[in-house]
Amino acid sequence: MDSTEATALWDRVVGTQPAPSVWLVAATGIVALAAVAPRGIWLVTRNAVTIAHEGGHGLVALLAGRRLEGIRLHSDTSGLTVSRGKPSGLGMILTAAAGYPAASLLGLGGAWLLSAGHITALLWLATALLAAMLLMIRNAYGVLTVVLSGSLFVLVSWLAGPAVQALFAYGVVWFLLLGGVRPAFELQAKRRYGGAPDSDADQLARLTNLPAVVWLVFFHVISLCALTGGGRWLLGL
Template identity: 75%
Template sequence: MDSTTATELWDRVVGSQPAPDLWLVILTAAIALGAVVPWNVWRITRNAVTIAHEGGHALVALLSGRRLDGIRLHSDTSGLTVSRGRPTGLGMILTAAAGYTAPSLLGLAGAGLLAAGHITALLWGAAVLLAAMLVMIRNAYGMLTVVLTGAAFVLVSWLAGPQVQAAFAYGVVWFLLLGGVRPPFELQRKRRRGGAADSDADQLARLTSVPAAAWLLLFHVVTLCSLAAGARWLLGV
């Protein structure tokens, strides 16, 4: 790649692109909602939320000074991130709290990028994050899902036209914002039935002596507020 091509590529990534028509923004929201609400669809699309969930655990673990041992993603849409460090303290608390909030916060960050017109930057940034996550995946199913997800971002950002890129980017962000809301409600339902005794909320309760219900409330507040703020940015209202 010569310097001219590299410069053009860099300008394309960091530059801004025109916002799509409002009808396209609303259409992508409707498609994302259709990928979240029906159970038969959600049981498949939830894998993408699990990637963001476990990625949130991993990123915060590294930022808080913990040593990341690996990430596993399973076909039942569950996941596991293993890190080493102090079993208590702020770093462990932040790591445990990051999972359920990560998809929505990523969606909110993505909405901010799209509102600023950085569609290509979002696509390339997501591909880079997925590539970094792939290094820490420790099972075959996890590698397959991350590779396929990353490949979708690369192909769209490299080969698709501006309209398709915009539709894909807006669809992904809407999905993270909407999909991030559902898992805390699912966890709440499981805990009401006596399940999920080792959930993130219960681990946080043991780490902090703050009831698991309070942590679950925090998850709800973060995800719903992220959806509200992100929707306003995406719709330009």
């Protein structure tokens, strides 16, 4: 690749692209909702939220100075991130708290990028994050899930036209914003019936001496605020 081609590629990544009409943006939101609301479909699409969830744990663990040992993604849409370091303290608290808000915050960041017209940058950034996460996956199902997700972004980025790229990007961001809301409600329902005794909220309760319900409220506030703010950005309000 010569300097001219490299410059053109860089300009394409950091440049801006036109957004779809507000009606098409709303339509991508409806499609994303259809991928989140029905239970049967959610059992499949939730894998993408799990990638964001465990990626959030892993990224914050690294930023907090912990040693990231590996990430596992399972076919029942659960996951596990293992890091080494002090078993208590701020770093451990931040790591444990990062999972549930991760999808919503990624969606909020994506909405900001799209509101600024950086559609291509969003697609490339998502691909880079998936590639980085792949290095830490420690089981076959996790590798398959991340590779398939990354391949989809690569195919859209390189082979699809600008209109398709835009619709795909908006659909992904809507999915993260909407899909980030449901897991906290699922966790709340499980805990109501005595399930998930070692959930992130329960771990945080032991680390901070705050009731698990406080952390559930925290997860709800983050996800609902991200959906509200991100949705306004996407719709240009």
